[in-house]
Amino acid sequence: MSVFSRVSGLRVALVAAAAVAIPGLAHAEWRKAETKHFIVHSNGFERDLRDDAIELERLDQLMRTTFALPDVEGGRKLPVYVVRNRRELEAAEPELPERISGFYSANFRDVRAVAVRASGDETLRHEYGHHFMYRNFPGAYPAWFREGFAEFFSTATVTPSGRATLGKSPLSNVQVLNNLRWLPMDQVLAGRFSFEDRRETSAFYAQSWLLMHWILTEPERRRRMEGYLRDTAGGASRDTALQTHFGMDAEQLGQTLRAYLTAGPRYAELDVGSAEPALAVTTLPDSADEVLLLDVNARNGGPADQGPDMLARARKAAADHPGDVLAQSMLAHVELRWGDPAAAERAVQPLLDADPANTELLLLMADARITAGDRLTDPEERERLYRQARGFLARAYAADPGDNRIYQNIAYSRRFAPDYPTENDVELWRRAVAIAPEVASNRAVTAEAMLRHGLVDEAEQVILPVANDPHGGEVPERLRRILDRIAGARASTASAPAT
Known part of the structure; x- marks a missing residue:
């Protein structure tokens, strides 16, 4: 299922608009706030922690309303960590590029989001945008799409009365677009930019946001972009897909976006209800x-x-x-x-x-x-x-029974058994993917187990969301072998004599 069909062991990160660091105290008291969908950890003020947890719950409600998605009971809650500065962010993930202010990661060990408080609430909303997309719309999306989607929802707001805004322009992105040199749009569509070059990185994020805003705010453009993504995921060139679905090349797309920016991107207001999210705060031990x-x-x-x-x-x-x-x-x-x-x-x-x-x-x-x-x-x-x-x-x-790690670890521990994979092993992998579709690393092994049982169509459905994703975390050769086996099984079935 694509993002547009509803509106119509991965890592992603948010670049800070400016390098901000707040010196940490020698000791800080950690707390966690648990809500229906989140477990938020913070070593700041309790008031800020409560606000973060409630804001994330309201954002989840807004996004479900936007995409007409029902709330699913029993899913694992997303762990979120709000830290005070870059030093603490590096303690959680030492290999982040210098200007990163938060990240979201989903692999077989765990799923989590981490954000620096000094970078503002938009960082939290951006990282949750990644989780929401991967959980609800798993697919092989290009880098500009992933970051543009998260940026689009980073400015969403919901008041205690239930009044929401969607699609407001991030001031930092508008400033970049108005004051810095744009990247060529073919470079943006290809995801080619250097984290080492601050201007390139800022331009890529800003242009990705603008392109996503242009798409999501008009139903016909959403429909056309769905076709573009389907074609490029299937191996078509970006130039060909752009001409086929939008009747323009990358340079013309850039001109269109400049005109869209000049006209002033609009935002929507809607009502999502005023129910106060339930919340429980716990003080963690001093060891935290x-x-x-x-x-x-x-x-x-x-x-x-x-x-x-x-x-x-x-x-x-x-x-x-x-x-x-x-x-x-x-x-x-x-x-x-x-x-x-x-x-x-x-x-x-x-x-x-x-x-x-x-x-x-x-x-x-x-x-x-x-x-x-x-x-x-x-x-x-x-x-x-x-x-x-x-x-x-x-x-x-x-x-x-709602934790995906249980099913994947049972199936993983069976991989050397003489009868692996049994139908039960296939069901274990199937449930692991269903519970945590954002964990891309489970998809290849699930598809391989399904193919051993002749479940060709289901194996294809499982593998396609990551089959052409260069950032999916799987070895491309392994994915190609699985796709070749699927194609071979189909060809064998087609050539078999009728009985």
Whole structure:
């Protein structure tokens, strides 16, 4: 399903309009605010945390109203982390380009959004725009589309009375478009720009926003862009698709957008209701200031070369906070990424004894057994550990059947079995994709399992959203092999004699 059909293990980031940093205090109190769709963490003022959580809930409501999407019960809540400055952002993700002020990431380990508060509320809304699009409209979208979509919704507002605005122009983008040199539109459509060049980056984001605004605010343009995206995802050149669906080339598109900007892009006002989102705020342990962002880093699969430093910091922090759930869980994630799975188990087991139905702890124990099994060459011993992991995952399922990680880890632990994939394995992968469609890394393995059972049409539906996405995180050769197998299965069926 495309974005337009409703209006009609991925990472994305937001570039700050200006380099802003607020020096952090030596210690800050972390809290989390939990709502229907979000778990928002912040080490700032509680009032700001409440405002962030409520604003995200209202944005979700506005976006569902805009795209006529029903609210789905039982889905996993999106973890969001609001940090004070660039230094804290780098603690969560060390390899971000210099001017990034937030990022959204979805992989098999976890899904999360992180934003610097100093960059403003638009950063939070931008990052949630990415999550909303990937969860509800998974597809192989070009870079300008992904960033333009998130930028379009970054300025959306909903008041407590339910009055909403949609499509307001971000001042920073308008200033860039009016004062900086534009990139050639063929370069924007191709996603060619350098993060190292501040002017190029700013122009790319601003022009992507303007192009998306031009598209989303007029039904006929939405229809034409749907055809353009379908053709380019299918292998057509951008020039050909642009001529076919818009009757213009890239240079003419740029001229059209300049005229659109001069005329003044308009915004819409609507009413989405005034119900106050339910919210619960919890103060996190003192250890959070030391360990929470290290945990985000480890969950995100941080760089291999930072392993020794991360292990040293994690082990010291865990020793300083014995019995602390946050500290010991963080240590387990770090050990699983860079250290010893047995050490991860030793950190988690006492916590699990005290809280035997804790889904996160059960997932950690299963991950530890799977990781240890992955390092073995003896098939019987490896299967013994995988079987133990599935025991923990069965308990996690009983506690929370709405977590995609349960299904994907059970299926992953079965991959060396002589009868893999069984129909049950296919169903596990199917459910993992259905629950978290934004986790692109699950799609290739799901399609491969389906093809083993002759489910050609379903395999194609699963793989197509990422098949031509250069930013989808999958190896292009693997995706091409899957598409070739689908084409071969179709050809074989077509040439088979009738009976």
